[in-house]
Amino acid sequence: MNLKISCKHMNHSPVFDQHIREKSEKFEKYFQGNLNVQWFFWVENGVHWSELKIHGPKFDFFAKGSADNMYKALDCTMEKMEKQIDKQKNIKRQFDTFDAPKYKEMKKQIRDEEDYIYHDAEEWSA
Numbered sequence: 001m002n003l004k005i006s007c008k009h010m011n012h013s014p015v016f017d018q019h020i021r022e023k024s025e026k027f028e029k030y031f032q033g034n035l036n037v038q039w040f041f042w043v044e045n046g047v048h049w050s051e052l053k054i055h056g057p058k059f060d061f062f063a064k065g066s067a068d069n070m071y072k073a074l075d076c077t078m079e080k081m082e083k084q085i086d087k088q089k090n091i092k093r094q095f096d097t098f099d100a101p102k103y104k105e106m107k108k109q110i111r112d113e114e115d116y117i118y119h120d121a122e123e124w125s126a
Helices: 014-024 070-099 101-125
Strands: 002-008 036-044 047-055 060-067
Touching (some): 002 014, 014 036, 014 070, 036 070, 047 070
Parallel strands (some): 002 036
Antiparallel strands (some): 047 060
């Protein structure tokens, strides 16, 4: 995992960097392989903003959050990102369920019935 942290109009401490690293490690459980995680933090009109971009070989995710302090903004962004990832995983799971054993058995029964009906139709026409 490649991690990049950028801050604009603010100073950040090593403790904050460590907190970001701990939060970012959660993404390794979702994705295998090459993963680029980019965090952007800034303060605008007294509002703390946090932005997260995750790039991988077959996906791109983006989330942005704001709050009255930087830790809350980071947590808000993490929640949004986790929701996106969970939604994407659920969509993938829905399509994968049709390859489950019980569906394969149902498809086989349907094919057998279609073959039987088609075979009967050939006998009737002969």
